[in-house]
Amino acid sequence: MQTVSVEQSVAMIPDGSTLMIGGFMAVGTPERVIDEIVRQQKRDLTLITNDTAVPGRGVGKIIGAKLARKIIASHIGLNPETQRQMMAGELEVELTPQGTLVECIRAGGYGLGGILTPTGLGTPVEDHKQKVEVNGKSYLLEAALRANFSLVQAFLADYIGNLSYALTARNFNPVMAMAGDTVIVSADNIVPVGVITPDHVVTPAPIVDYLITNS
Amino acid sequence: MEPQVVIARRIAQELSEGMLVNLGIGIPTLVAKYVPQGIHVFFQSENGLIGTGAPPEEGMMHPTLTDAGGRPVTALPGASTFDSAMSFGLIRGGHVDLTVLGGLQVDQEGYLANWMIPGKMVPGMGGAMDLVTGAKRVIVAMQHTAKGATKIVKKCRLPVTSLRPIDMVVTEMAVITFRDGRATLVETAPGVSAAQVAAATEAELTVPSQVPVMAL
Numbered sequence: 367m368q369t370v371s372v373e374q375s376v377a378m379i380p381d382g383s384t385l386m387i388g389g390f391m392a393v394g395t396p397e398r399v400i401d402e403i404v405r406q407q408k409r410d411l412t413l414i415t416n417d418t419a420v421p422g423r424g425v426g427k428i429i430g431a432k433l434a435r436k437i438i439a440s441h442i443g444l445n446p447e448t449q450r451q452m453m454a455g456e457l458e459v460e461l462t463p464q465g466t467l468v469e470c471i472r473a474g475g476y477g478l479g480g481i482l483t484p485t486g487l488g489t490p491v492e493d494h495k496q497k498v499e500v501n502g503k504s505y506l507l508e509a510a511l512r513a514n515f516s517l518v519q520a521f522l523a524d525y526i527g528n529l530s531y532a533l534t535a536r537n538f539n540p541v542m543a544m545a546g547d548t549v550i551v552s553a554d555n556i557v558p559v560g561v562i563t564p565d566h567v568v569t570p571a572p573i574v575d576y577l578i579t580n581s
Numbered sequence: 582m583e584p585q586v587v588i589a590r591r592i593a594q595e596l597s598e599g600m601l602v603n604l605g606i607g608i609p610t611l612v613a614k615y616v617p618q619g620i621h622v623f624f625q626s627e628n629g630l631i632g633t634g635a636p637p638e639e640g641m642m643h644p645t646l647t648d649a650g651g652r653p654v655t656a657l658p659g660a661s662t663f664d665s666a667m668s669f670g671l672i673r674g675g676h677v678d679l680t681v682l683g684g685l686q687v688d689q690e691g692y693l694a695n696w697m698i699p700g701k702m703v704p705g706m707g708g709a710m711d712l713v714t715g716a717k718r719v720i721v722a723m724q725h726t727a728k729g730a731t732k733i734v735k736k737c738r739l740p741v742t743s744l745r746p747i748d749m750v751v752t753e754m755a756v757i758t759f760r761d762g763r764a765t766l767v768e769t770a771p772g773v774s775a776a777q778v779a780a781a782t783e784a785e786l787t788v789p790s791q792v793p794v795m796a797l
Binding site: 389391392393394416417419420431439440441443444449452461463464465466468469470483484485486487488489490491521531532533534535536537538539540541570 | 626627628629630643644645646647649650652656662663664665666668669670672673702703704705706707708709710711715740741742743744745797
């Protein structure tokens, strides 16, 4: 693991990258990384994220700055700007059931090619997807997801990169931490090694590539 | 009694000790206010919490303790938090005993449409498809009609949420259950006749000779 400033962390991200961004309605989203993406005007991004929050918060800031080309998300209903860009054809939106989204990310991080889920059968979600029968039950084959970068918000990070999360700010973060080629972490608190006891480490240190330093 | 209160109070009667329950946004959220005395249920928020409590007092909110709508909540003693993969493992894996969701349309076979209106409203399905597909029991809480048009139809005209039919719909007029592809009127709201329910319903409805009144 290396420590970097927030500016350096975002400077590593090329235009056109695919980013997984943790958070649920901007709770558990690394806001300072998002702010820096907007400041550095990273373009043509593909975002894999649960939702696009509301305008001016979390992923909503990237949408508002029109820096995304495509998003894969489960819900965009509380951000009118996302819907406007989608309707206007400015933004490609792939809507995925939340349980499928997180499980495809998990599969991507766990070395699986995809998952079989009953969710989405009989709905527009099944369009262009293979159906697989197992023991007489029908499932949709949903392909695994990976990203160039995972942007993770932790509650505690120790000096070597072990992470733990707070309450409902955990959400997609530990799952996405496994599925990015490069994992960039912003933490509410950086603490000495040992403060997070082994049983309370949720994301083990070797998973983390970059920890953003306090400014 | 307000229509929403009729619906929430009636659905709360379906709760029993120790259940794991997931409430959707809107009328379903109100159900938590009417949990019968002496019964303890676990409420799940899909963003990763079991033991969701009422909103905190002013000034006591925490930015990382929220419900599925992003609003501040409390965590009750015995609460647990987990990531989204486990949250949806609970939902899809049949560990959630009951989910209560809003609806746009329910049809006579129990199919639910509640996630989009093509060309008008495309908010995304969020957790709705997983909940309807995976929860042990699905109850829909909604008004019987919208702008004068019935929401309980012969066949959903909106895209359905799941191939799994719901178990029950509770409106301000009636309780209707779905079994073996058929809709049955099981209760009416106080002051509402079975004939009024049938008139406000497009779906083919089985109406027993005696229909009890909701005991609110």
